[in-house]
Amino acid sequence: MRHFNPLSIPDDALPPDEVRITGLKVEPLADGRRVRVLVSVTPFQERPNLDAVILDELGHEVSSTCIVETMDFDMAFTMHIRTSEVGGAYTLVASLSYPEKGEIHQWRQAFQIASPEE
Numbered sequence: 001m002r003h004f005n006p007l008s009i010p011d012d013a014l015p016p017d018e019v020r021i022t023g024l025k026v027e028p029l030a031d032g033r034r035v036r037v038l039v040s041v042t043p044f045q046e047r048p049n050l051d052a053v054i055l056d057e058l059g060h061e062v063s064s065t066c067i068v069e070t071m072d073f074d075m076a077f078t079m080h081i082r083t084s085e086v087g088g089a090y091t092l093v094a095s096l097s098y099p100e101k102g103e104i105h106q107w108r109q110a111f112q113i114a115s116p117e118e
Contacts, residue, residue: 013043016098019105024094026111029078032086035063035111039075039094047071048096048104054079057089087115 014020023040037052047069054063063079081090090113095106 013045021107
């Protein structure tokens with residue numbers, strides 16, 4: 001996994017306006033209450049913030065996280081669904097931002113979580 005090193009910025013690193021999410025994958029875990037999220041971003045010259053929000057099929061937020069000034073070009077983390085009932089269609093919205101520029105890129109990924117009785 002490549003990491004940001006301010007003393008050795010990669011030759012292919014992009015300025016803030018050009019940083020993009022290049023991959024987003026959601027893997028529901030067997031308990032139905034957690035999902036593993038894998039995010040890849042272009043190499044960057046300045047560390048972006050990454051916000052991830054999971055919405056249910058009605059558009060209600062059921063989980064969120066924020067990684068401030070990420071050091072990684074490839075990230076993996078677990079998000080927990082915070083509702084009493086789980087299952088059905090969800091959307092993960094991942095956004096890159098910089099404090100002085102606001103949101104610069106967003107990627108949405110739909111996924112399903114099996115209902116407990118399935």
